[in-house]
Amino acid sequence: MLLGVNIDHVATLRNARGENDPSVFEAAQICINAGANGITTHLREDRRHIKDDDVFKIKNNLDCKLNLEMAVTDEMQEIALKLLPHSCCIVPEKRQEVTTEGGLDVYSKKDKIKNFIAPLLDKGIEVSLFIDPEEKQIEASNYTGAKFIELHTGSYSRAFGSVNEEVEFQKLYNSAILAQTYGITVNAGHGLNYKNVHRMHEIKNLHELNIGHSIISRAIFTGLDNAVKEMLKLI
């Protein structure tokens, strides 16, 4: 299993003072040097954390897999086609949310999403759809031509250690199997931490985990290098 580290929170901290510390680029370098397989950033419409310069600097100066999380907007499509990241993860986005709440509703907008991702696929960008672990979302994702999905692990993460854990885990497990029967590669992420991540091993052929909050939080106490290495050991 591969690890993509989401470094959005480094940008949140930097933006708190409106200056340049801590450096998002340096954080990306440390994660890659610690063994992470890629860097994930969410360029939000309101630029509340990661900014355009951050993603271009990482893409142009760091030899790593860059995964751009982005909403279904013309502006983001244009940026992605200029940036040409290794992959784009298409996410829903609401202005008022604290973080991405729920998966992308591919089922209700399958033609719109199919048309939206077509130019990205034409440019050789890997496109992943961030979806809830539901059969109808997986079938719709297959319809769009996306070869990757990222299963939203938020409900599993919140249920971890409670009576609902197994139900939420089974949704992920079954969804991964269904997607793989369509030839879709399955990633997962959201809310994963040092306590709940181990069960991702039980899901067959999971390709990559995208983890941000828990790693950046741990980094405050142990340093980013150690936080990434500890997570890598667990996954």
Ligand code: PXP
């Ligand atoms: N994957 C996606 C698509 C996300 O939107 C996020 C949060 O930005 C993550 C993974 C990482 O979630 P967390 O910060 O909870 O690890």
